[in-house]
Amino acid sequence: MRRLVILGAGGHGRVVADIAEQLGWGEIVFLDPNWESLQYSGTWPVIESDRAEVLLYQPDYSEFVVGVGDNSQRAFLQNRLEDLGLPVATLVHPNAVVSRHANIAQGSVISAGAVVNIGSKIERGCIVNTNACIDHDCTIGPFCHVAPGAQLAADVTLRERVFVGLGASVRNGTTILSDAVVGAGAAVVTTVEQKQVVVGTPARPLSRVAR
Secondary structure (H helix, E strand, O other): OOEEEEEOOOHHHHHHHHHHHHOOOOEEEEEOOOHHHOOEEOOEEEEEOOOHHHHHHOOOOEEEEEOOOOHHHHHHHHHHHHHOOOOEOOEEOOOOEEOOOOEEOOOOEEOOOOEEOOOOEEOOOOEEOOOOEEOOOOEEOOOOEEOOOOEEOOOOEEOOOOEEOOOOEEOOOOEEOOOOEEOOOOEEOOOEOOOEEEEOOOOEEEEEOOO
């Protein structure tokens, strides 16, 4: 039996579980720091916390994936899984359209209706959410999140932990640097600097991400 352990029992975790179920995983369980106040997330059991000793105690046939939407927290958790030598799953919804000439790295989750075109590279731990579109020859850096309905034209580059908001669009050839945030509905037509928040059409800087 294929057994998937999902770290994080919130809303995105349930989406990940639903994708895994549709892909044929026979057993799906959650680990979450708030496990004592939870019994289930959706229809799937929350069995323990995500402490390292709990992770290592899981059966040998388990695979793992992080079901957390926050980019920095997802990076932290996936790095811990990899440091412990645990197998990290990659999930592509059966109704996503992913070119066989695209590259999807471990820990990434591609949701229903998403499109990833030829030559694009989705690096570790990314989320390409519902109905998002990644056109040809894009590079999506580690632990990015492309939100529902967002559209990236060709040759776009996202560095690490970029968040592209709901329904936003990014012009072809544009680069967005690490930890930047693109607001919902924004239209990005020029480089977005590191940790910058941009909003509007065309997108303009709002502030820097608090760290």
